[in-house]
Structure formats: structure tokens, C-alpha cells
Amino acid sequence: MKTKPKILILGGSFAGLAAAFELQHKLHDRAEITVISKERQFVFIPSLIWLVPGWRKPEQITFDLDSAFTSKGINFIQTAAQRIDPEAKKVITTNGEMEYDYLVIATGPRMAWETVPGLGPHDGYTHSACTLPHSVAAAEAWQEFLQNPGPVVVGAVQGASCFGASYEIVLNLNRALKKAGVKDKAPITFITAEPFLTHFGIDGFGVAQPMIEKFYKAVGINWLTNNVVEKVTPGEIHTKDNGVIPFKYSILIPPFQGVKAVKDSPGVGNAAGFVPVNDRYQHVDFPEIYAAGISVAVSPPAPTPIPCGVPKTAHMSEQMAAVAAHNIATDILGGEPKEVPFPETAAVCVMDAGNQGVLMITDRIFAPRKLQILIPGPWSHWLKIFLEKYLMWKLRTGRMQLP
Ligand SMILES: Cc1cc2nc3c(=O)[nH]c(=O)nc-3n(C[C@H](O)[C@H](O)[C@H](O)COP(=O)(O)OP(=O)(O)OC[C@H]3O[C@@H](n4cnc5c(N)ncnc54)[C@H](O)[C@@H]3O)c2cc1C
Structure with a gap:
């Protein structure tokens, strides 16, 4: 009897879950699908912005990956990939070696805190909302800060790509200060x-810039663009052209790179540890390797005076995973492969401000776009809450065929 192809997926978040469930849906028992992830928990990262001001608890935005996968006949192993050997088609993990016929890399980012001295929650002075442990620590510090408030600085440093999150964090902290009645004691700088504001690493998005500038002015958020952070010292952000900005509480988004396991695998990743893929989300040199989500290498649409990366949102990560899964399935079963160049990826996103927000929809992440919708209003906030519940349910139960 012919052995089933072994499909190994690295990462148990948006891209990893989407790839695994799509493959299971398409292949049923025609392949052996295994997901490995460093963490046993799925974290709904978009809701970390609400964990910081204390509006969410970790258990509200997480679920157990083992039961989600095993209930669908997908193997799950909690372990970390250390290296990929593409010639031997093996992944070296902390628990030993695993062979594959097809590999999907969905390992997300490594936060490159070291690019700015003093940046980040490990050896630095700024907080982070990029991971669950970071956000839990940032939430504790926020409660302390509210007892004796002072200047707040939020933003994204040179080379960052996850700009949307920095807007959501500043807008939600602004709302939290207002609710706590201490806004006048905590001037905010973004x-x-x-x-320019809402460039987002994609050369802007419709009328988002005047919209956000008007909003920042209305709520009293000062902003600095083209900003380079040279170093952070206790209570001070040292910039290249904007002097020293004092802070009592700060969250700054770092640059994202690919994870060490990819960087340590010669030929698999580029210098930053991202995976170079073609329009099928297939590795440019190793056809049995695919990648999806933040782990994929993408070039900016146009250069910027200060380096800015390209955002890869959760919704986009799922779409990339669906393309990769389709192409693995057609390789096994036969059929037409699918090609979706990254610039043509659609995006739906809500930029939340705590009690209102903006729904953003586009047919293409990079211009020229046919569809570019921005709808502001309080209902966007409620939509974001609905999406949190709906998407967590969809991902936990593997209903990837739903919108
Ligand atoms: C604060 C914040 C707010 C955001 N808000 C939004 C939003 O509103 N809407 C939106 O669409 N997107 C949002 N995003 C972006 C979104 O979170 C990412 O697009 C998404 O998480 C990318 O999914 P991914 O699967 O590629 O990577 P990740 O979610 O980063 O997952 C990577 C997975 O790989 C695992 N892993 C890593 N290394 C290894 C290894 N060596 N071995 C095994 N497993 C490994 C990790 O444990 C994890 O399971 C936000 C991001 C942040 C930081």
C-alpha cells in the first residue's frame, strides 16, 4: 500500500491553523497532517490591544491547539523547530527530527528588539503588545502607571511593519486614559x-491620512512621522531629528524578522529570516516547501525615507495559507494550481479606537486598487468585538470555508 504523504506545518496561529484545516478539508485521509507549535495555546493577537488596558483577560482570547487539531484528525505536537534541512526533507525540533513530504512554514515573526538599544520589554524600557506575555506585563505596568500618570509615547520604530497595531494601541490607551479620568495628566505622543500617518508600509490608504490627523487633533494626540529612534533610556526616547521625548509609559512596535529556525537553515530563509516564495506561496528553490503569513518575504511597494516594512495581517495570512494548501492538495490529487501574487491579496481590517473605529476593506493590498473602502463609526468597534468572537470560533472549529 502506498504510504500517505506527510505534511508538516510549523506554527499554530492564523496561517498554521488555516493551512492545516484547509488541507484536512481537501485531503481527508489522503495525507498525514501534523502541526508543530512552540506554544500549546492559540492567541487571538488582534485582541492584545484590549488586554493592555485590562479590557480582556488571557483566557478570553486563547484556546487549546491540541484539542482543536486532534478533534479534526490533525496531529499536534508542542515543540519548537530549530532548523530545517531542505535536502533531507527534515525539521530538527527540540524533541527530535521530523520528516516531511511537504512543509508549510507559518512561524510568524521574531521581534528584532536589538535593532534599537533599550527597546522592548526584555532588556529595555518600553512595553510591547505583540505577544501574550508581553501584553500581560504591559497591562500590569499600565495599572501602576494609572496611579501616577505622565507622558505616554506609542508608535513604531524604523523597519517596523505592523503599523496598524500601533494606531490601535495609541487610540485604545487614549480611550483608557479618558475613562480613568487622567487624560490631562498624560500627554500622548505618537x-x-x-x-505620513496611515502610510502603513503600503503607501497609504485612501482618505485615511486626513481622517486620522483630524481624529488625533480632536483627542489631543501629538505625532511625529519619519521618526528614527536611536536609543531608549529609562523614561527617554532619543530620536535622530526630534530630540529626546520623555515618557512614563511607552509601547513601541519593533521591526519584525523571520524566526531563528528559518534564519539558521541555509537556503530556506533570506538574510532577515523570511521565506522567499513564488505566487503559489511555494519556496523559490525547494518546491515541497511552502510558507504563509508573516514568515513570507515581501518587498515594500516603494521606498520610504525611513525604512518601513509591509504589513501581513491575520486575514492576509489566512489567504496565503489557503493558496499554499490548495497547491499542496493539487500536487497530491491533481488539478490546477492557484497563483495569487502578494500585491493582489485582499484585506479586511478594523482599526479600533476603544469605543469606535474604522473598517478598512480593499481588493488589493498594494495600489492600484479598485476597491478601497473606509467606514468610520462606533459600530466598527462592535464589529471588531463580533469578529473576535466569530474568528476565534471559526479557527477553533476549523470552519475555514466560512468567510
Ligand atoms: C498588537 C497586534 C494587533 C494586531 N491586530 C490585527 C488586526 O486587528 N487584524 C489583523 O488582521 N491582524 C492584526 N495583527 C497582525 C496579526 O496578528 C498577524 O498578521 C498574524 O498573527 C500572523 O499570523 P502568522 O500565523 O503568520 O504568525 P503568528 O500569529 O505570529 O504565529 C506564529 C506561530 O508560529 C509558532 N512558532 C514560532 N516559532 C516557532 C518554531 N521555531 N517552532 C514551532 N512553532 C513556532 C508560534 O508559537 C505561533 O503559533 C496584529 C498584530 C499585533 C502584534
């Missing part, structure tokens, strides 16, 4: 490497 700093970003982007050439």
Missing part, C-alpha cells in the same frame, strides 16, 4: 517611521 511616533512612527512612516512618511
Whole structure:
């Protein structure tokens, strides 16, 4: 009897879950699908912005990966990939070696805190909302800060790509200060490497810039664009052209790179540890390797005065995973492969401000776009809450065929 092809997926988040469930849906028992992830928990990262001001608890935005996968006949192993050997088609993990016929890399980012001295929650002075442990620590510090408030600085440093999150964090903290009745004691400055507000690393999005500028002015958030952070010292952000900005509480988004396991695998990743893929989300040199989500290498649509990366949102990560899964399935079963160049990826996103927000929809992440919708209003906040519940249910139960 012919042995079933072994499909190994690295990562148990948006891209990993989407790839695994799509493959299971398409292949049923025609393949052996295994997911490995460093963590046993799925974390709904978009809700970390609400964990910081204390509006969510970790258990509300997480679920157990083992039961989600095993209930669908997908193997799950909690372990970390250390290296990929593409010639031998093996992944070296902390628990030993695993062979594959097809590999999907969905390992997300490594946060490159070291690019700015003093940046980040490990050896630095700024907080982070990029991971669950970071956000839990940032939430504890926020409660302390509210007892004796002072200047707040939020933003994204040079080379960052996850700009949307920095806007959501500043807007939600602004709302939290207002609710706590201490807004007058906590002036807010937003700093970003982007050439203008809502550039987002994609050269802007419709009328988002005047919209956000009007909103920042209305709520009293100062901003600095084209900003370079040279170093952070206790209570001070040292910038290249904007002097020293004092802070009592700060969250700054770092640059994202690919994870060490990819970087340590010669030929698999580029210098930053991202995986170079073609329009099928297939590795440019190893056809049995695919990648999806933040782990994929993408070039900016146009250069910026200060380096800005390209955002890869959760929704986009799922779409990339669906393309990769389709192409693995057609390789096994036969059929037409699918090609979706990254610039043509659609995006749906809500930028939340705590009690209102903006729904953003586009047919293409990079211009030229046919569809570019921005709808502001309080209902966007409620939509974001609905999406949190709906998407967590969809991902936990593997209903990837739903919108
Ligand atoms: C604060 C914040 C707010 C955001 N808000 C939104 C939003 O509103 N909407 C939106 O669409 N996107 C949002 N995003 C972006 C979104 O979170 C990412 O697009 C998404 O998480 C990318 O999914 P991924 O699967 O590629 O990577 P990740 O979610 O980063 O997952 C990577 C997975 O790989 C695992 N892993 C890593 N290394 C290894 C290894 N060596 N071995 C095994 N497993 C490994 C990890 O444990 C994890 O399971 C936000 C991001 C942040 C930081």
C-alpha cells in the first residue's frame, strides 16, 4: 500500500491553523497532517490591544491547539523547530527530527528588539503588545502607571511593519486614559517611521491620512512621522531629528524578522529570516516547501525615507495559507494550481479606537486598487468585538470555508 504523504506545518496561529484545516478539508485521509507549535495555546493577537488596558483577560482570547487539531484528525505536537534541512526533507525540533513530504512554514515573526538599544520589554524600557506575555506585563505596568500618570509615547520604530497595531494601541490607551479620568495628566505622543500617518508600509490608504490627523487633533494626540529612534533610556526616547521625548509609559512596535529556525537553515530563509516564495506561496528553490503569513518575504511597494516594512495581517495570512494548501492538495490529487501574487491579496481590517473605529476593506493590498473602502463609526468597534468572537470560533472549529 502506498504510504500517505506527510505534511508538516510549523506554527499554530492564523496561517498554521488555516493551512492545516484547509488541507484536512481537501485531503481527508489522503495525507498525514501534523502541526508543530512552540506554544500549546492559540492567541487571538488582534485582541492584545484590549488586554493592555485590562479590557480582556488571557483566557478570553486563547484556546487549546491540541484539542482543536486532534478533534479534526490533525496531529499536534508542542515543540519548537530549530532548523530545517531542505535536502533531507527534515525539521530538527527540540524533541527530535521530523520528516516531511511537504512543509508549510507559518512561524510568524521574531521581534528584532536589538535593532534599537533599550527597546522592548526584555532588556529595555518600553512595553510591547505583540505577544501574550508581553501584553500581560504591559497591562500590569499600565495599572501602576494609572496611579501616577505622565507622558505616554506609542508608535513604531524604523523597519517596523505592523503599523496598524500601533494606531490601535495609541487610540485604545487614549480611550483608557479618558475613562480613568487622567487624560490631562498624560500627554500622548505618537511616533512612527512612516512618511505620513496611515502610510502603513503600503503607501497609504485612501482618505485615511486626513481622517486620522483630524481624529488625533480632536483627542489631543501629538505625532511625529519619519521618526528614527536611536536609543531608549529609562523614561527617554532619543530620536535622530526630534530630540529626546520623555515618557512614563511607552509601547513601541519593533521591526519584525523571520524566526531563528528559518534564519539558521541555509537556503530556506533570506538574510532577515523570511521565506522567499513564488505566487503559489511555494519556496523559490525547494518546491515541497511552502510558507504563509508573516514568515513570507515581501518587498515594500516603494521606498520610504525611513525604512518601513509591509504589513501581513491575520486575514492576509489566512489567504496565503489557503493558496499554499490548495497547491499542496493539487500536487497530491491533481488539478490546477492557484497563483495569487502578494500585491493582489485582499484585506479586511478594523482599526479600533476603544469605543469606535474604522473598517478598512480593499481588493488589493498594494495600489492600484479598485476597491478601497473606509467606514468610520462606533459600530466598527462592535464589529471588531463580533469578529473576535466569530474568528476565534471559526479557527477553533476549523470552519475555514466560512468567510
Ligand atoms: C498588537 C497586534 C494587533 C494586531 N491586530 C490585527 C488586526 O486587528 N487584524 C489583523 O488582521 N491582524 C492584526 N495583527 C497582525 C496579526 O496578528 C498577524 O498578521 C498574524 O498573527 C500572523 O499570523 P502568522 O500565523 O503568520 O504568525 P503568528 O500569529 O505570529 O504565529 C506564529 C506561530 O508560529 C509558532 N512558532 C514560532 N516559532 C516557532 C518554531 N521555531 N517552532 C514551532 N512553532 C513556532 C508560534 O508559537 C505561533 O503559533 C496584529 C498584530 C499585533 C502584534
